[in-house]
Amino acid sequence: MSYALEAATVSKAFGTVKALDGLSLKAPRGGIYGVLGPNGAGKSTLFRIVLGLVRPTSGETRLLGAPAGDIGALRRIGAVIETPRFLPWLTARDTLRMLARASGQEAPEIDRWLARVGLTEAADRKVHGFSVGMKQRLALAAALLTQPELLILDEPTSGMDPAGILEMRTLMRELADKDGVTIILASHQLDEVQRVCDRVAILDRGKLVGEGGVDQLTAVHERLRLTAAPIAKVLETLGERGAPDGDGAVLATVTRAEAPGLIRALATSGVDIVEARWIGGDLETVFLNLTGDAADAR
């Protein structure tokens, strides 16, 4: 099976800084794959290497099964990897027209892509008045013009307001689910990644510290927090799987499948349950557990 992106023991040093340190990962084709980690984790360096813009110090990468920088593979991908720069005096529509012409397209579907990224109303406005978020959308439209199989996006929602972030998330899911585009995105916004990605690789200081399906990674850290009385009875029922959590609450290490049975058993034994809620099932908790430092990744 060939993957969308493969890295095999890739290292990259910039002087004494190890941007990547023996990184290996395989991102499957299909769906949305997040590469996440705090500032300086090596996400952008990985993308630059797979796109053939930077040479690794050692190790190999492949994109759509082809070696880094392979022109045939690069034609099948779209990438937005740095703050987009456009000619400021051109309109959004003319920018896309010019880019389509440069890539040799006969009848580019410019209006369709402007609509998909939410720029229809701004199509005839000059780019110099665009916000960072609008430039991000235009860059995405530009990357989509050639109908790529794989989209590589570095921090796709940076500079966007909450409404823009929601639209971008919806668009990425549509592209992945309806158009069959594989998306690989880098981000340090863990809550965003959790909402949009199917799988993630977690990087820290150039190394891979975790990888897997978002649901699978987060389920491991999920606990059921029960506020109930008498608390001694709850702890007795749970045995080693229960721990007091202050304010009359207990943290129960149980799966979602086990929870209804546990709640029934507690109610039958005379426990009054005031509240039961899942906590910790988020990528921030996963990240904290894997690296011991979540603060930078927010």
Ligand SMILES: Nc1ncnc2c1ncn2[C@@H]1O[C@H](COP(=O)(O)OP(=O)(O)OP(=O)(O)O)[C@@H](O)[C@H]1O
């Ligand atoms: N061209 C360069 N010259 C020197 N150091 C670099 C260069 N590019 C990256 N680095 C360093 O390599 C490390 C990894 O940087 P990289 O940009 O890949 O991280 P990142 O995870 O993308 O971070 P961010 O979220 O801030 O974009 C950082 O310490 C960075 O300062």
